[in-house]
Amino acid sequence: MNKIIFNQKLINFFKKIKEAILNNGFSRYIVDTIAPTFRFFSFILKNINKIYFFLIKRVNLKKILPYTVIIALVIFTAFVPEIFKSTADKRKIINNQTEEYTTNDPSIDQMLKKSFLTSDTKKLGLDFQQVVSIINLFEKSGYNLEKVREGEPVANFFLAKFPEGISELDNIEQRKRIFIQILLPIVLSENEKIIADRRKLIAIMNRKSFKKDSDWLNEKFQQYKVKNNSVKELLVKMDIIPPSLAIAQAAYESGWGTSRFAIEGNALFGQWGWKENKGMVPENRGEDEKHEVSKFNQIRYAVSAYKNNLNTHPFYEEFRTERAKQRSGRLSGSISGIKLIKYVHKYSIKGDDYVLGLKKIIEQNSLQDFDKANLLVKRSGSI
Numbered sequence: 001m002n003k004i005i006f007n008q009k010l011i012n013f014f015k016k017i018k019e020a021i022l023n024n025g026f027s028r029y030i031v032d033t034i035a036p037t038f039r040f041f042s043f044i045l046k047n048i049n050k051i052y053f054f055l056i057k058r059v060n061l062k063k064i065l066p067y068t069v070i071i072a073l074v075i076f077t078a079f080v081p082e083i084f085k086s087t088a089d090k091r092k093i094i095n096n097q098t099e100e101y102t103t104n105d106p107s108i109d110q111m112l113k114k115s116f117l118t119s120d121t122k123k124l125g126l127d128f129q130q131v132v133s134i135i136n137l138f139e140k141s142g143y144n145l146e147k148v149r150e151g152e153p154v155a156n157f158f159l160a161k162f163p164e165g166i167s168e169l170d171n172i173e174q175r176k177r178i179f180i181q182i183l184l185p186i187v188l189s190e191n192e193k194i195i196a197d198r199r200k201l202i203a204i205m206n207r208k209s210f211k212k213d214s215d216w217l218n219e220k221f222q223q224y225k226v227k228n229n230s231v232k233e234l235l236v237k238m239d240i241i242p243p244s245l246a247i248a249q250a251a252y253e254s255g256w257g258t259s260r261f262a263i264e265g266n267a268l269f270g271q272w273g274w275k276e277n278k279g280m281v282p283e284n285r286g287e288d289e290k291h292e293v294s295k296f297n298q299i300r301y302a303v304s305a306y307k308n309n310l311n312t313h314p315f316y317e318e319f320r321t322e323r324a325k326q327r328s329g330r331l332s333g334s335i336s337g338i339k340l341i342k343y344v345h346k347y348s349i350k351g352d353d354y355v356l357g358l359k360k361i362i363e364q365n366s367l368q369d370f371d372k373a374n375l376l377v378k379r380s381g382s383i
Contacts, residue, residue: 265295
């Protein structure tokens with residue numbers, strides 16, 4: 001009977017080892033399962049004299065040996081594969097988490113994945129691991145806001161969403177810094193798209209013949225809600241939003257990326273929508289109200305929608321007119337966020353108090369330093 005039990009346990013033991021290796025790889029199995037066993041035997045060897053004295057002098061080893069082997073195999077078969085499975089499952093969760101923070105650059109993504117698995121963060125909760133890993137990634141790559149303020153280009157990091165653990169950072173300055181580091185490259189990238197379109201539009205206007213580019217112009221007329229196909233009106237609307245203003249409004253509306261709407265739906269700018277079940281319902285919404293807070297799959301989409309709002313909505317016509325005066329024919333580097341904030345007072349029902357809040361955020365955090373920032377020109381093979 002003992003022999004039958006022993007054989008069955010042995011079969012189950014090797015079966016579980018086979019499944020573990022197929023699912024997670026032999027090398028990982030060795031590290032997570034066999035290594036602890038070697039550490040156990042190391043302990044036995046160090047204390048061999050004490051163990052020998054106990055087994056030989058006080059216990060009849062010959063009588064209990066068969067039972068000891070069976071019990072040991074049962075324990076080993078029952079618990080070790082489960083421990084290994086738990087470790088493997090945690091790795092799968094971390095892999096899923098890193099996929100949400102993809103930067104669309106394989107080399108950067110690999111750095112981020114390694115950062116998630118460092119020994120420094122393995123004892124932290126997964127939410128906090130996210131933010132610590134991204135901080136480590138920025139540090140290792142040399143992405144530093146102080147250097148950006150001094151004129152260095154901004155690294156090409158385009159994260160899909162904010163890490164949920166950002167609210168767990170006790171240091172408010174660190175929380176603000178990572179918020180800016182995540183948002184700034186995306187704001188600059190969206191501005192570059194607008195500048196590219198603006199260059200093309202100016203070239204078309206200089207040719208004074210629109211037939212060749214009529215399809216592109218019609219698309220832009222529709223995108224910017226231009227009446228009567230006026231290229232002059234399109235030129236006024238087709239322009240950048242200063243990074244200082246975009247970051248300040250996102251910080252104000254999302255609590256520096258910590259609000260429920262920011263975490264659940266990348267809703268950084270508090271934009272409303274009226275299509276049912278398409279957004280997130282505010283907790284304090286009245287029974288007779290129908291609005292929802294718009295949600296986005298990526299931060300980039302939220303930034304794009306925000307810029308489109310300021311560039312097309314009738315509320316911000318004064319904003320666009322003042323921006324055009326600042327532009328004075330130049331393509332970039334001449335738009336000041338601090339000078340434009342008073343023209344976005346209709347963005348919030350708080351009106352002038354909202355403007356004062358934005359002014360305070362910009363000045364206290366020196367966000368105007370980023371109005372002349374540029375993205376790093378990415379070369380082939382670089383990070």
